[in-house]
Amino acid sequence: MPISHLEHFLIVADDMEATAAWYVDILGFQVGEAPDFGTPVKWLYLGDGAGDVIHIAPARDGGEAKRSPASREEIARGGRPIHHIAFRANGLSDTLAHLRARDIEFVEQQAGSQNLYQGFLADPNGITVELNFPAAEAVGLEAPKLALRLGQEE
Numbered sequence: 001m002p003i004s005h006l007e008h009f010l011i012v013a014d015d016m017e018a019t020a021a022w023y024v025d026i027l028g029f030q031v032g033e034a035p036d037f038g039t040p041v042k043w044l045y046l047g048d049g050a051g052d053v054i055h056i057a058p059a060r061d062g063g064e065a066k067r068s069p070a071s072r073e074e075i076a077r078g079g080r081p082i083h084h085i086a087f088r089a090n091g092l093s094d095t096l097a098h099l100r101a102r103d104i105e106f107v108e109q110q111a112g113s114q115n116l117y118q119g120f121l122a123d124p125n126g127i128t129v130e131l132n133f134p135a136a137e138a139v140g141l142e143a144p145k146l147a148l149r150l151g152q153e154e
Helices: 016-027 072-077 092-101
Strands: 009-013 030-032 042-046 051-058 084-088 107-111 116-122 128-134
Touching: 009 016, 016 030, 016 042, 016 051, 072 107, 072 116, 072 128, 092 116, 092 128
Parallel strands: 009 051, 084 128
Antiparallel strands: 030 042, 042 051, 107 116, 116 128
C-alpha cells in the first residue's frame, strides 16, 4: 500500500471562524466549498490548485481554548502529539513584513543542510506552523541554525 501524499488535515477548533480567518489572513488560504456532513465544517484551499488542505470542525468536548498569540517558547515547544505542520512557501521578505505588520510572533531558523530558511508561528489553537522558503530568498538574513530545538532555544 504505497501512500502518495497527504490529503488534508483537520483542526478541531473552539472558534472555527477565528481559525479560518487566521489561515486566510496570515497564510493566504481561501475558504471554499465543503460537503454537507450534517455538522459545521470549513474547508480551506490553496490557490495553487492543491485543493482542500485544511478542514476545520468545532470542538465537541468544550475543552479549554488555547490562547493566542503564542510566545516564542510555545511556538518552539509545538503541539502534542503532533509538534507542527509544515508548508513550502516563497516570497520570504513579503511574508516576514506581513507577519510583522500583524504583530505575529514567529521564530526564524536557517536549515542549512536542507537549503531552507524557516519561519515558525502558532495558529489561534496553539498549532505550530512551519513555513519553508528557499535559502536563496534569505540572502543577507542571519537566523540562527537550529533555533528551534523542540522547545529548547539556543
